[in-house]
Amino acid sequence: MSARNRELLGLIPVAGLLIAGFAAVFVVRRDEVADASLVFGAYFFAICLAAHVFLRIRLPNADPYLFPLVALLAAIGLVMLYRIDESLARDQANWFVVGLGLFVLTIVFLRDYHVLERYRYLIVVAGLFLLLLPRVPGIGAPVNGAYLGVEIGPLAFQPAELGKLAIVIFLASYLREHREVLVVGARRVAGITFPPIKHLGPMLVVWGAAMLMLVFISDLGSSLMFFGAFLALIYTATNRISFVIIGLAMFLVGAWFFASTVDHVGDRIDIWLDPYQDASGTGYQVLQSMFAQADGGLFGTGIGESLLYAPGARETLGNTLIPEVQTDFIYALIVNELGLFGGCGVITIYALIAARGFKIASLARDGFSKLLAAGLTAVFALQAFVIIGGVIRVIPLTGVTLPLISYGGSSVIANMVLVALLLLISDRARRPDPEAAS
Amino acid sequence: MNVPIRRLLAVVLVLFALLVGFTSNWSVFDAAELEAKVENKRPLFEAQQIKRGRILTRDGEVIANSKRTGDDENFQYVRSYPLGSLFGNPIGYSFITQGTSGFERAENATLTGEENEFVSILDQIRGRRRQGSDIVTTLDASAQQLATDQLEATGRPGAVVALEPDTGAVRVMASTPGFDPNRVPEDLDQLNRADPSVLTNRAIQSLYPPGSTFKVVTAAAALDSGAATPDTVLSGASPQTFSGVELANAGGEQFGDIDMRMALTNSVNTYFAQLGEMVGPETLLDYMGRFGFGKDPEVQLPDEQKAASGIFVVDDKRGGFKQVDEGFDIARVAIGQGGEEGEVRASVTQMAEVAAAVANGGELMKPTLVEKVIDPDGRVSDELDPEVQSEVMSEETAAALADMMTSVVAEGTAAGLSVPGATFAGKTGTAEIDIEQDIAQPWFIAFAPVEDPEVAIAVTTDPCAGCFGGEVAGPIATAVMSEILSG
Numbered sequence: 001m002s003a004r005n006r007e008l009l010g011l012i013p014v015a016g017l018l019i020a021g022f023a024a025v026f027v028v029r030r031d032e033v034a035d036a037s038l039v040f041g042a043y044f045f046a047i048c049l050a051a052h053v054f055l056r057i058r059l060p061n062a063d064p065y066l067f068p069l070v071a072l073l074a075a076i077g078l079v080m081l082y083r084i085d086e087s088l089a090r091d092q093a094n095w096f097v098v099g100l101g102l103f104v105l106t107i108v109f110l111r112d113y114h115v116l117e118r119y120r121y122l123i124v125v126a127g128l129f130l131l132l133l134p135r136v137p138g139i140g141a142p143v144n145g146a147y148l149g150v151e152i153g154p155l156a157f158q159p160a161e162l163g164k165l166a167i168v169i170f171l172a173s174y175l176r177e178h179r180e181v182l183v184v185g186a187r188r189v190a191g192i193t194f195p196p197i198k199h200l201g202p203m204l205v206v207w208g209a210a211m212l213m214l215v216f217i218s219d220l221g222s223s224l225m226f227f228g229a230f231l232a233l234i235y236t237a238t239n240r241i242s243f244v245i246i247g248l249a250m251f252l253v254g255a256w257f258f259a260s261t262v263d264h265v266g267d268r269i270d271i272w273l274d275p276y277q278d279a280s281g282t283g284y285q286v287l288q289s290m291f292a293q294a295d296g297g298l299f300g301t302g303i304g305e306s307l308l309y310a311p312g313a314r315e316t317l318g319n320t321l322i323p324e325v326q327t328d329f330i331y332a333l334i335v336n337e338l339g340l341f342g343g344c345g346v347i348t349i350y351a352l353i354a355a356r357g358f359k360i361a362s363l364a365r366d367g368f369s370k371l372l373a374a375g376l377t378a379v380f381a382l383q384a385f386v387i388i389g390g391v392i393r394v395i396p397l398t399g400v401t402l403p404l405i406s407y408g409g410s411s412v413i414a415n416m417v418l419v420a421l422l423l424l425i426s427d428r429a430r431r432p433d434p435e436a437a438s
Numbered sequence: 439m440n441v442p443i444r445r446l447l448a449v450v451l452v453l454f455a456l457l458v459g460f461t462s463n464w465s466v467f468d469a470a471e472l473e474a475k476v477e478n479k480r481p482l483f484e485a486q487q488i489k490r491g492r493i494l495t496r497d498g499e500v501i502a503n504s505k506r507t508g509d510d511e512n513f514q515y516v517r518s519y520p521l522g523s524l525f526g527n528p529i530g531y532s533f534i535t536q537g538t539s540g541f542e543r544a545e546n547a548t549l550t551g552e553e554n555e556f557v558s559i560l561d562q563i564r565g566r567r568r569q570g571s572d573i574v575t576t577l578d579a580s581a582q583q584l585a586t587d588q589l590e591a592t593g594r595p596g597a598v599v600a601l602e603p604d605t606g607a608v609r610v611m612a613s614t615p616g617f618d619p620n621r622v623p624e625d626l627d628q629l630n631r632a633d634p635s636v637l638t639n640r641a642i643q644s645l646y647p648p649g650s651t652f653k654v655v656t657a658a659a660a661l662d663s664g665a666a667t668p669d670t671v672l673s674g675a676s677p678q679t680f681s682g683v684e685l686a687n688a689g690g691e692q693f694g695d696i697d698m699r700m701a702l703t704n705s706v707n708t709y710f711a712q713l714g715e716m717v718g719p720e721t722l723l724d725y726m727g728r729f730g731f732g733k734d735p736e737v738q739l740p741d742e743q744k745a746a747s748g749i750f751v752v753d754d755k756r757g758g759f760k761q762v763d764e765g766f767d768i769a770r771v772a773i774g775q776g777g778e779e780g781e782v783r784a785s786v787t788q789m790a791e792v793a794a795a796v797a798n799g800g801e802l803m804k805p806t807l808v809e810k811v812i813d814p815d816g817r818v819s820d821e822l823d824p825e826v827q828s829e830v831m832s833e834e835t836a837a838a839l840a841d842m843m844t845s846v847v848a849e850g851t852a853a854g855l856s857v858p859g860a861t862f863a864g865k866t867g868t869a870e871i872d873i874e875q876d877i878a879q880p881w882f883i884a885f886a887p888v889e890d891p892e893v894a895i896a897v898t899t900d901p902c903a904g905c906f907g908g909e910v911a912g913p914i915a916t917a918v919m920s921e922i923l924s925g
Contacts, residue, residue, distance in 0.1 A: 239439070239441060276477065278479040291478045293465040293469075294468075294469040295480050295484075307480060311513070311514050312481055335464075350454065358446060358447040371439075378450070403745055
């Protein structure tokens, strides 16, 4: 069977999930949702089919499993958003149209994505600019103390979502060029292999950038995500575990230093260690998340059956029992309503996407492609880990979105571009060798 | 570069496994602990939205009901008790903030429709909201009303328990003074402070010296163990010395050499003291155990609202109560009293079980408040299925005891009492609390009709001066019994 036919088959479960999920919400919440809202699911599935047809024409050899897995996550997100508020599902489906537009543009205009290497310094400057944008007075505002969002008039977005793509593209390109010298010039001191001093500079710059993020953006999770992706790339490029250990140690020292000096970062860690110390204040969010999960149990309460609002409370998004339920904490609602099985299902899909991503990286034929695919996959997986981990208290709470599930335009757009890049790399890697054929 | 890529995948999988581990912890392993946290308001919110099952009397009168308030999505259910204080005890109350007590607490799972995960999955698939089952109790509203009125008329705290001997069904469980559960949300503090206590269920939570009603237990032990027969003749002279201290009959009355029937009919202390010594402490404890002493009655009430009857060393200074199984003065325990080394204390429910065991040919049925459970679909999901709690004594022993108890009411200490249209058997008790001031705890246990008993009963009230069981407790018992028999 051809790759694209397998992809089409892979979309069948997506359709099934959309039908079952929307029907379940519709039945349970018939009093509150409009009949017409049922079409949001069909609308989204039409987008998926359009993307599939496009891939059939432009990237016939690309990995057949990646796109259905991505669509599956998006479908889960859409059902949960539909359950929270029907208008969220409509908006999210609209964002997927925009996301698909950028997906198509990426594939059309970056057919040879190696051109990205040429503009790497431009890209990294743009990426850092995006990351620091939320600190610009007037347009950036802290949410829960972290600077991750930007508001310009009615338009709100999280620049870090696009910033992560820029950083990974830059690192992949830079390390492709310098990997040899990093390995060859390395010195062993006291049993640990240190990279050559001359080339340590750029590493220190990245480390400094992560620390700056910690201070400026005040979000441990997103700096962990960026720095983790960086370490993943440097490890892929050099195969030196000692570089990773050195980097990790540097990060921990820096994080420890800023945790004790920057109030917001330190508070987050204190709450993480003991959320009960301020159960109605700073610890409230993560406790509500844990209580919601406890309520879910093995199988969950069922879609639409959990207690979204306290009885008697006004039913507006700011009033939900699980705070920020449509974005950061959507995983808590998934466990609440679909139980441990639902939560594990979501994590499994992320794991499968990571597996496909790394598979694409290992099949890629040149260094830049390998590093780019590995970096994009790593940053995607780490983002899922960082936000789920925060919501379930594996690590301190952070403000990134759950990729492809959380509500939000910038997240959808950035991740669709990320998927487009992976598919581009995959198509090139799996293309039958023209020389062998001739 | 493929080796590090494979390792990266391994690292990612380890991180994701960590996520699965933590999710399992919160959602399953640690869930019960999280649900119990005071910071967690979810269980309260959810309980508010479950339609709690109704509690009904045997005849279908509504004791407890849940009313829906609020708008569509934000509704909640609030409990109300249409019969007011009549069933405050033993039914108790259930409110979100004040919690639950009594039968409401003991049967919470049934009333809230608590099911295991798999059943609730089925309900989800069928799209059903969780709903509780109705419980039809064995309680009889008119008899409960009569018992309450009669107890209140004495002006003293007291309790009545009436059982169906052959099923264990609790027909009356009255305790005065009582409380109106509808007042709990506003006045719980006041109810808690009331003196005498109104929240205490005197029928099963309070222990009293049973006095001469306990002679039925001693007689059962003596007859059934073979230590004596109904014809065993002992001296009824008064006083006689036991454990170095003189023991007198009520009013110092003298009896000659008498048999057991004569002794029970006239409640002769000295006869039963000797009989107790013949039976011995071990056999007496054995038979007490068979009657249910030594552990909480098995009826559906919370453990913390039940008390086990038995022989206790009472340390009034420290307020301590300690159950003992040796060292007590067997002669005085045998007449339902005791001394420093141990005295008998029994709940009204326990003494009703004693009467019921005799009435039911020696078989004690497990007492129950539940006649049937009706699930939200209207199906009867559970029904009273009489269960034997213990084989207390042989049918012959029970018949001999019933015969003796019949002559108690015909010609003995309870002569003058009657249950219209039925024969009945009984035993009075007048436990000495303060001999000098003549203060005693009046008791009466009975069952009727003797040929085919339909009701067994125990009644007591707080001690009073010059009170006799036959005069204070007896009339309440016969009135309640005739109400039940006519109903």
